[in-house]
Amino acid sequence: MNSSESVLIHDAQHGKEHAFRALYDLNVDVLYRFLRQFSTSNSDWEVEEWIQRAFIKAFQRIHAFRGDSLFRTWLFRIGFNEMLNDKKASPNIVQLESIPDADYEEHYSQEHEQSFECGDSLKRLLDKLPESRKAVFVLYEIEGYSHTEIGEILDISESASRAFLARAKSQLRILWNESMRMQ
Amino acid sequence: MNPEQFYSNDDMPNKVQKEKMWTAIHQSNINKAKHKTNILQLEKKSFAAGMVASFIIILSLAGGSELYRMTGRGEESVSLQAYSRAIEEFESAVKAQEKSMKILPENDEIVREIRHGRQRQIQLIDEEIQRIVGEMSDPALQTFKKEKIQQLYRMKLTVMQDIVEITEFGT
Numbered sequence: 001m002n003s004s005e006s007v008l009i010h011d012a013q014h015g016k017e018h019a020f021r022a023l024y025d026l027n028v029d030v031l032y033r034f035l036r037q038f039s040t041s042n043s044d045w046e047v048e049e050w051i052q053r054a055f056i057k058a059f060q061r062i063h064a065f066r067g068d069s070l071f072r073t074w075l076f077r078i079g080f081n082e083m084l085n086d087k088k089a090s091p092n093i094v095q096l097e098s099i100p101d102a103d104y105e106e107h108y109s110q111e112h113e114q115s116f117e118c119g120d121s122l123k124r125l126l127d128k129l130p131e132s133r134k135a136v137f138v139l140y141e142i143e144g145y146s147h148t149e150i151g152e153i154l155d156i157s158e159s160a161s162r163a164f165l166a167r168a169k170s171q172l173r174i175l176w177n178e179s180m181r182m183q
Numbered sequence: 184m185n186p187e188q189f190y191s192n193d194d195m196p197n198k199v200q201k202e203k204m205w206t207a208i209h210q211s212n213i214n215k216a217k218h219k220t221n222i223l224q225l226e227k228k229s230f231a232a233g234m235v236a237s238f239i240i241i242l243s244l245a246g247g248s249e250l251y252r253m254t255g256r257g258e259e260s261v262s263l264q265a266y267s268r269a270i271e272e273f274e275s276a277v278k279a280q281e282k283s284m285k286i287l288p289e290n291d292e293i294v295r296e297i298r299h300g301r302q303r304q305i306q307l308i309d310e311e312i313q314r315i316v317g318e319m320s321d322p323a324l325q326t327f328k329k330e331k332i333q334q335l336y337r338m339k340l341t342v343m344q345d346i347v348e349i350t351e352f353g354t
Contacts, residue, residue: 020209021205024205024208028201028204028205029195032194033190033194033195036193036194037194044196044200048200048203048204052208052211055204056208056211059208122189123189141184142186
């Protein structure tokens with residue numbers, strides 16, 4: 001946590017309104033663009049709802065935030081859980097995959113081998129992945145989080161995060177090849 | 184991978200959306216916290232003020248009773264019947280208020296705390312009313328005491344109204 005963020009957190013913990021606003025301004029864009037990848041609605045209301053609930057919960061629990069991780073990592077975790085809770089409540093139940101730690105080595109060797117096209121085509125392929133794989137892929141490859149941080153956000157182990165990423169890439173490769181064959 | 188290559192403009196909230204979300208967050212969260220803090224401070228003050236007022240009335244009652252005994256003056260012009268009717272009206276109003284209070288929820292810790300304090304205040308007022316009623320046999324003091332009972336019932340009603348408002352705020 002950098003010093004300016006520490007000051008903002010400290011001020012927010014003491015109820016200073018400017019700090020809440022600053023924390024919101026600093027993080028709303030990144031949280032929005034991440035959560036939007038999980039929205040199945042054409043309108044924005046679904047993502048807005050997750051964002052609002054994430055910030056409300058984060059601010060309500062700001063006294064419990066001890067600065068062991070970045071505020072953004074903590075906020076992403078809350079936001080991701082809000083999204084998952086909604087999805088679990090919907091008819092198409094989504095569950096995080098469970099990956100035994102031992103499986104990690106099997107997948108890790110593939111992790112750095114693959115690269116994918118950017119933009120819309122990648123998004124379309126990502127939409128076909130389970131939420132957990134998609135989340136790890138976006139957080140690691142796009143947002144630049146480490147596996148340790150992803151573990152904190154998704155409440156999984158670091159090795160599970162690596163395994164999810166490897167699986168995501170493997171599945172993306174298959175999907176990519178399929179889409180190429182169809183063209 | 185560069186985020187700018189992956190995300191499109193549609194993935195970002197516009198200014199209007201950001202303000203809309205902030206307004207919702209601000210209203211439901213920060214304002215509520217502030218109100219709770221303010222109410223707690225306010226209630227602590229008003230509870231203390233209420234307790235002081237209770238003691239002033241009790242003390243003035245005791246002092247007034249003593250003065251009555253010493254001077255032997257009675258305010259004969261005041262109708263005892265009118266006081267009795269007024270007290271009866273207050274009692275029925277208090278009973279109606281008590282009924283409505285029983286159905287109010289207690290789902291907020293702060294509200295519960297304040298309400299508990301208020302109920303203790305009512306208990307003290309009730310005890311004082313009972314004490315005065317018990318001493319009503321002295322005809323020389325009846326007028327004076329009925330007036331004081333009326334004051335105590337008025338105070339009790341105010342406290343009960345406070346409880347209703349606090350509880351309604353907390354829900």
